[in-house]
Amino acid sequence: MKERDFKIYRGDDERGELVSYKCNVSEGMVVLDVIHKIQAHQANDLACRWNCKAGKCGSCSVEINGKPRLACMTRMNELEEDKTVVITPLKSFPVLKDIVTDVSWNYEQNQKIKPFTPSKKDTEKGFVMMQKDVDRVQHFRKCIECYLCQNMCHVIRDNEGKDKFAGPRYMTRLASLEMHPMDKADRIEDVKDVHGSGMCNITRCCTEVCPEEIQITDDAIIPLKERVVDRFYDPIMMLFRKLFGKKKETTS
Amino acid sequence: MTLTLGEFSMLDISGIKRLQFDVLVIGAGGAGLSAAISASQEKDIRVGLICKSLLGKAHTVMAEGGMAAALGNVDNRDDWKIHFRDTMRGGKMLNNWKMAEIHAKNAPKRVRELEHWGAVFDRTKDGLINQRNFGGHRYPRLAHVGDRTGLEMIRTLQDHGIHQGIDIQMECTALDILKDKSGKVSGIVCMYRETGEFIVFETKTLIFATGGAGKSWEVTSNSWEYTGDGYGMAYEAGAELIDMEFNQFHPTGMVWPPSVKGILVTEGVRGEGGILKNSEGKRFMFDYIPEKFANETADTEEEAARWLQGDKDARRPPELLTRDVVARAINTEVKAGRGSVHGGAYLDIATQRSAEDIKRKLPSMYHQFKVLAELDITKEPMEVGPTCHYFMGGIKVDAETSMTNVDGLFACGEAAGGMHGANRLGGNSLSDLLVFGNVSGVEASKYARKLKSIPKSDDEDIKRIIKSATSILNREKGNNPYLIHEDLQKNMQYNVGIIRTKDEIVDGISKIDDLKSQFKDVKAAGTSQFNPGWHEALALRNLLISSEAVAKSALLREESRGAHTREDFPSERKEWLEYNIINKKGKGGKMETIKEKRSNPDPELQRIANSSIEDLDKEVKLDHKK
Numbered sequence: 001m002k003e004r005d006f007k008i009y010r011g012d013d014e015r016g017e018l019v020s021y022k023c024n025v026s027e028g029m030v031v032l033d034v035i036h037k038i039q040a041h042q043a044n045d046l047a048c049r050w051n052c053k054a055g056k057c058g059s060c061s062v063e064i065n066g067k068p069r070l071a072c073m074t075r076m077n078e079l080e081e082d083k084t085v086v087i088t089p090l091k092s093f094p095v096l097k098d099i100v101t102d103v104s105w106n107y108e109q110n111q112k113i114k115p116f117t118p119s120k121k122d123t124e125k126g127f128v129m130m131q132k133d134v135d136r137v138q139h140f141r142k143c144i145e146c147y148l149c150q151n152m153c154h155v156i157r158d159n160e161g162k163d164k165f166a167g168p169r170y171m172t173r174l175a176s177l178e179m180h181p182m183d184k185a186d187r188i189e190d191v192k193d194v195h196g197s198g199m200c201n202i203t204r205c206c207t208e209v210c211p212e213e214i215q216i217t218d219d220a221i222i223p224l225k226e227r228v229v230d231r232f233y234d235p236i237m238m239l240f241r242k243l244f245g246k247k248k249e250t251t252s
Numbered sequence: 253m254t255l256t257l258g259e260f261s262m263l264d265i266s267g268i269k270r271l272q273f274d275v276l277v278i279g280a281g282g283a284g285l286s287a288a289i290s291a292s293q294e295k296d297i298r299v300g301l302i303c304k305s306l307l308g309k310a311h312t313v314m315a316e317g318g319m320a321a322a323l324g325n326v327d328n329r330d331d332w333k334i335h336f337r338d339t340m341r342g343g344k345m346l347n348n349w350k351m352a353e354i355h356a357k358n359a360p361k362r363v364r365e366l367e368h369w370g371a372v373f374d375r376t377k378d379g380l381i382n383q384r385n386f387g388g389h390r391y392p393r394l395a396h397v398g399d400r401t402g403l404e405m406i407r408t409l410q411d412h413g414i415h416q417g418i419d420i421q422m423e424c425t426a427l428d429i430l431k432d433k434s435g436k437v438s439g440i441v442c443m444y445r446e447t448g449e450f451i452v453f454e455t456k457t458l459i460f461a462t463g464g465a466g467k468s469w470e471v472t473s474n475s476w477e478y479t480g481d482g483y484g485m486a487y488e489a490g491a492e493l494i495d496m497e498f499n500q501f502h503p504t505g506m507v508w509p510p511s512v513k514g515i516l517v518t519e520g521v522r523g524e525g526g527i528l529k530n531s532e533g534k535r536f537m538f539d540y541i542p543e544k545f546a547n548e549t550a551d552t553e554e555e556a557a558r559w560l561q562g563d564k565d566a567r568r569p570p571e572l573l574t575r576d577v578v579a580r581a582i583n584t585e586v587k588a589g590r591g592s593v594h595g596g597a598y599l600d601i602a603t604q605r606s607a608e609d610i611k612r613k614l615p616s617m618y619h620q621f622k623v624l625a626e627l628d629i630t631k632e633p634m635e636v637g638p639t640c641h642y643f644m645g646g647i648k649v650d651a652e653t654s655m656t657n658v659d660g661l662f663a664c665g666e667a668a669g670g671m672h673g674a675n676r677l678g679g680n681s682l683s684d685l686l687v688f689g690n691v692s693g694v695e696a697s698k699y700a701r702k703l704k705s706i707p708k709s710d711d712e713d714i715k716r717i718i719k720s721a722t723s724i725l726n727r728e729k730g731n732n733p734y735l736i737h738e739d740l741q742k743n744m745q746y747n748v749g750i751i752r753t754k755d756e757i758v759d760g761i762s763k764i765d766d767l768k769s770q771f772k773d774v775k776a777a778g779t780s781q782f783n784p785g786w787h788e789a790l791a792l793r794n795l796l797i798s799s800e801a802v803a804k805s806a807l808l809r810e811e812s813r814g815a816h817t818r819e820d821f822p823s824e825r826k827e828w829l830e831y832n833i834i835n836k837k838g839k840g841g842k843m844e845t846i847k848e849k850r851s852n853p854d855p856e857l858q859r860i861a862n863s864s865i866e867d868l869d870k871e872v873k874l875d876h877k878k
């Protein structure tokens with residue numbers, strides 16, 4: 001058991017400050033445990049979101065020492081011993097209270113996506129799809145909607161970008177639908193016009209923070225951009241192709 | 253309407269926001285989403301859905317292993333009859349017969365429907381939905397996606413549901429049910445967590461898909477949401493709670509480090525071949541095979557190994573016995589001093605499967621242990637122990653309509669009781685959510701259609717509900733809700749845990765009484781905006797009602813059956829098979845706990861459940877030929 005120093009953002013979108021707390025930390029504790037302990041004993045009204053405490057629901061996203069992380073999957077012993085741990089809300093979304101942000105913009109993006117549209121109905125046996133043809137789709141579907149990638153994407157950080165680009169999470173979802181062997185809807189025009197794939201300039205910052213290690217940029221966004229280019233035009237993708245050649249897709 | 257200090261004394265609710273529905277679903281896990289979707293398919297039915305968290309975060313995401321359905325994709329000997337028989341035997345024959353039948357018959361249809369809504373299950377070699385083995389299931393039966401089946405289910409329902417015209421209200425807590433003069437459901441008072449603003453939903457029907465009350469125990473796999481809100485509200489409205497003594501302790505929760513104690517380790521680990529060992533290195537489950545399952549369980553390691561290789565003549569390993577059996581076995585080993593370093597058992601998959609297989613079949617388990625326990629499960633055994641997981645009991649419903657004894661109030665999923673009897677089989681929960689979510693959505697719509705207009709609520713009731721919520725904030729000083737909750741959890745863990753005796757339960761009940769009076773003076777500091785202390789205090793009432801019902805039922809049931817183990821009555825007693833235990837609010841406001849005689853089962857269902865497995869296999873073979 002060791003006493004450690006913390007600073008947690010308290011306040012709302014307009015006003016707020018970093019408040020200092022001390023908390024005893026024992027073996028195996030994660031940052032979310034610390035937040036809960038402070039909540040139970042020092043600040044009953046400290047707002048935070050969480051559900052599963054096991055990295056599966058994507059509720060507890062915050063910034064820890066400036067890095068977007070899941071609070072429930074960040075062990076205290078990963079963080080430097082003698083340094084104050086600073087916990088702040090996600091930067092890309094408005095603060096509701098303390099470290100809880102308003103993520104409703106993400107739900108709005110999802111709503112705009114054409115839903116799964118089965119190409120045939122087989123209620124007797126179900127679909128016939130080979131495992132190798134769904135591997136990539138399943139990889140995308142591991143997403144826990146933590147929005148850490150959304151938070152990280154510089155296009156979305158810039159508020160105006162929010163009107164133009166759905167962000168890496170929804171590029172991943174679009175890719176999972178487009179690559180689903182039994183889906184018949186066409187979303188390529190939407191990918192470009194509604195969801196703004198052209199805004200992404202392949203910096204890969206989103207991929208770096210994904211707790212599910214989804215290859216967002218390489219496996220989802222680039223193939224989507226390829227499809228857009230094949231039909232329309234994407235300046236960044238044209239340049240990318242010039243530099244690296246056309247990438248072959250493994251899954252159709 | 254945001255209430256601040258002092259305002260509540262002259263409560264004026266004329267400005268309060270009101271919304272109208274035909275069917276309003278409370279809870280947006282698998283059951284709630286299914287219910288809302290099926291109601292939305294009905295003509296001219298206005299459907300609402302409210303959830304305590306953000307949409308898509310409910311505890312269903314934690315379900316790992318899969319959903320049980322006799323699709324017969326991996327082993328075509330499977331059939332609804334065998335699934336039904338397994339479910340009844342797993343539930344120690346205390347299940348609601350009709351519900352178990354409806355479940356087994358409809359699960360395959362619902363799983364395929366989910367696939368048509370976009371779920372991408374793991375595939376067999378022929379490209380069909382793959383199915384895995386699980387405790388208590390005779391044949392490989394669980395449709396799954398690696399070890400994140402619950403996430404797949406909730407995301408699929410979510411992404412499908414948002415296009416069905418359902419009005420979804422997030423981070424909204426339900427406080428209490430409203431009824432009209434004749435006792436029909438007329439609405440519900442809720443509060444937005446973000447602002448603390450109150451809202452009245454006026455509705456012809458309510459479907460409670462509110463989950464269980466796993467947060468009553470200290471070691472639990474449940475998140476903050478599982479505070480028995482549905483039980484508490486339904487009870488207060490006059491509904492009956494059934495089978496509340498049956499609380500499933502999942503045999504394998506994490507035990508180390510302390511901060512993750514209780515987090516679920518999927519039964520899939522054992523389904524994929526994981527074995528349980530004690531500190532002496534002994535594979536102890538062979539010593540705990542109950543008489544009833546002896547015929548169907550391997551008695552040597554050699555036979556168990558053959559089964560894992562896919563030998564259809566070999567019997568299943570004892571690690572796959574039902575959850576109650578495995579949980580008690582681990583408990584006994586630990587008590588006898590043969591526990592693991594941190595007081596659990598060793599669960600070893602490393603020596604049974606290649607590292608590559610483990611990472612592919614159990615990716616989130618691999619990840620979970622790596623990050624939270626700094627342990628590589630492809631190299632070392634995990635330490636596991638029982639953790640409170642699931643309420644078999646719940647709100648009593650009619651098997652065919654999911655309606656409670658309160659007109660217009662329906663319940664499904666973990667919130668409803670009866671389907672699983674004394675013990676639930678793994679994998680039967682996700683399928684239950686789909687099957688009865690669907691039933692309740694359809695039936696609530698039918699009921700709603702019969703009413704010309706929404707029954708009228710009494711404003712005085714609305715005021716009373718709001719006042720009792722705001723008084724927690726307005727009190728000058730009082731008890732810390734977190735500490736009351738901690739005490740309750742300790743009490744339930746110690747006095748009404750896995751192994752129960754009369755004296756301890758009696759102590760437990762008197763402690764609950766104590767906590768109930770402390771709760772009367774509970775105080776949350778701060779304002780009404782996103783205030784977890786206040787939310788915790790509001791949940792306490794429901795936790796206390798749930799815990800009281802559990803304890804009182806546990807005291808009354810003087811036998812051990814399924815998940816309910818009484819040290820002072822160590823075996824099943826035949827006479828108790830005839831009764832369910834019911835809790836309801838009695839006259840004078842006290843909880844009444846009574847024995848209720850079960851009705852006689854349909855003789856055909858009884859015959860199927862009691863058939864020997866050999867006979868039933870033969871019968872199914874004939875059925876399939878037809």
Ligand code: SF4
Pocket residue numbers: 152153154155167168199200201202203204205206207217221
């Ligand atoms: S790769 Fe694209 S989506 Fe990802 S952070 Fe960069 S710009 Fe955003």
Ligand code: SF4
Pocket residue numbers: 058142143144145146147148149150168169172209210211212213214216
């Ligand atoms: S893609 Fe990864 S980082 Fe983005 S929301 Fe999903 S899980 Fe989170």
Ligand code: FES
Pocket residue numbers: 049050051052053054055056057058059060061070071072073
């Ligand atoms: S609490 Fe679910 S991901 Fe952290």
